[in-house]
Amino acid sequence: MERRWLVTGCSSGLGRALAVAAARAGDRVAATARKPAALEGLVREWPGRITPVALDLRDAGQCEEAVRTAVERLGGIDVLVNNAGSGLFGAVEEVTDEELREQLEVLLVGPWRLARLVLPLMRAQRSGHIVNVSSLAGRVAVPGLGAYVTGKFALEGMSQVLQGEVAGHGVRVTVVEPGGFATGYGTALAEAAHRLPAYQESTAAMLGGFRTMADNPGLGRPEDFAEAVLRLVRAEPGGPLRVPVGADAFAWLEAAERAAAEELAAARALVAGDAQH
Incomplete structure (x- = not known):
């Protein structure tokens, strides 16, 4: 069975690996990135399988256009994967209102908006799967990562509510909770503009650990994450809402x-x- 995917955040890391895995499996993917040029290699490698789509999750118009493009190019959407994200490092006292809103726009509002946009399609076809990529930080508090943790906790709460609302329409909801994976998340992690010396002791080691994620051989490979997502999408309905992924996740x-x-x-x-x- 060929599936039609809309996957956000495919310029690198987990999203890129998932787009490749789905294409290799014979599916078609509308792969998004804020800068579509970052997807040119994927399109060349998988012509006809991967369609590039420009998408900044903070832009409501671009979200609408991304869904419209996926439907036009693929003929519909069977799987939405809300994978795109960004991180902000800073203690609660350090993070401004504006920084918090920016983080929540990407981690919560954007995924909520895309779910709202695809649900009429999925309800009409009486099938579909919404996969929200959370994190261990969706259930475990991490000092210095308050804005990110808040966004992921909220995403998991929304997903739990959504599952109860759409199950009767043939739509599945899954929250994927990755553990440690060797991606560029840590190097791309932004810091609050105004850091306070008072929180150096409680957060410095954590920030240092994030900065070295991409080069840590002990962390999981994005390809393993992608294969896990393919398995859960292929699985029979009725599975768990939350699915931890990664060698360290369950511990x-x-x-x-x-x-x-x-x-x-x-x-x-x-x-x-x-x-x-």
């Missing part, structure tokens, strides 16, 4: 689940103690 999330259970128990004991007084 991190299992630790987070244990911490959450301990916190819940502590809260129950605290409330029960207050009720006795």
